[in-house]
Amino acid sequence: MRFDWWTLALQTVNFAVLVWLMQRFLYTPVLRMLDARHAEIEMQYADARAADAKAKELLAAVQAERTGIVNEREIALQAATAQAEGLARERRALADREAAALLDGARKTLAVERDKALAEARKLCLDLGVAFAGRLLAEAPAKLRTEAWLERIEQYLAALPRTEIEALARQLEDGSVLEVVTALPLALETAETWRTRLHRSLGDLIAIAFDVDPGLVAGAELHFPSAVLRFSWQSALATARAEVDAP
Known part of the structure; x- marks a missing residue:
């Protein structure tokens, strides 16, 4: 620091x-x-x-x-x-x-x-x-930035209990799409890397789509049909501001 x-x-x-x-x-x-x-x-x-x-x-x-x-x-x-x-x-x-x-x-x-x-x-x-x-x-190079956030997502998913991973995967069994929202557009090669590694964590049969939201500032979010996993500065800043505004 x-x-x-x-x-x-x-x-x-x-x-x-x-x-x-x-x-x-x-x-x-x-x-x-x-x-x-x-x-x-x-x-x-x-x-x-x-x-x-x-x-x-x-x-x-x-x-x-x-x-x-x-x-x-x-x-x-x-x-x-x-x-x-x-x-x-x-x-x-x-x-x-x-x-x-x-x-x-x-x-x-x-x-x-x-x-x-x-x-x-x-x-x-x-x-x-x-x-x-x-x-x-x-x-910083875009590839390094996205790689760091992808590793963080993988670590988070690896730490989840198996029952929670299975519950997330079940949300995608009926053809629903896992939407990966990033702060910056991903190059085609980088997007394929993300798709491969997310398949490794959640299962090979899930469908994955990518979208961009500059409001995230940095990082990414995984949008499941009934859950959102946030790994962005936007959520971290919202938490920090709430702590500052708290009496």
């Missing part, structure tokens, strides 16, 4: 763009909101301190004028302080709850976006791998 540096680079760029988008449109607004909330709390603290100072000044003036209201001043001062502290505690608790909710939502959003980015990266890697493999395959 070769390590594809282009794929790694694309994944890195996708992840960097995702991080920048999160920083630009998610974390920065959240931090600004938190700063605004803390500034509001500090202003409330300042108001409370101003109210406390004013209360002290009023109480001091009253004490200067009436020495008999010391106890009343003390009670009023304690009540104002307790009220200011209680209000500040409530505001701070509310801000903490709101900040925690915002951060939790940001984490969930980031997780969803990360999963989407990874899924898109996997699809991109799959498409690039298919394109690259297709180019390499196009450079």
Whole structure:
């Protein structure tokens, strides 16, 4: 297996763009909101301190004028302080709850976006791998390509239980034709080689016809009357895409 540096680079760029988008449109607004909330709390603290100072000044003036209201001043001062502290505690608790909710939502959003980015990266890697493999395959001689797929088919049929081979052969006993569909047209000599070797695996009396389907990308399919044996990139790619799209 070769390590594809282009794929790694694309994944890195996708992840960097995702991080920048999160920083630009998610974390920065959240931090600004938190700063605004803390500034509001500090202003409330300042108001409370101003109210406390004013209360002290009023109480001091009253004490200067009436020495008999010391106890009343003390009670009023304690009540104002307790009220200011209680209000500040409530505001701070509310801000903490709101900040925690915002951060939790940001984490969930980031997780969803990360999963989407990874899924898109996997699809991109799959498409690039298919394109690259297709180019390499196009450079290989056609005979070698078909020979490799024929060997794979023979190995698969040889590994099947005898009962399954007989069941496949019975589908062709009434004159039905085994249709061999390949991604590329087979030369006459190559087609005869395929016919001979498939006769060896399935029986000499079966009728075999050949057809072409470029959608297979590479490989072949054996179309029996009631069964299809797939040995193509099309089926492999469909399986890979299903795995990528799976949650």
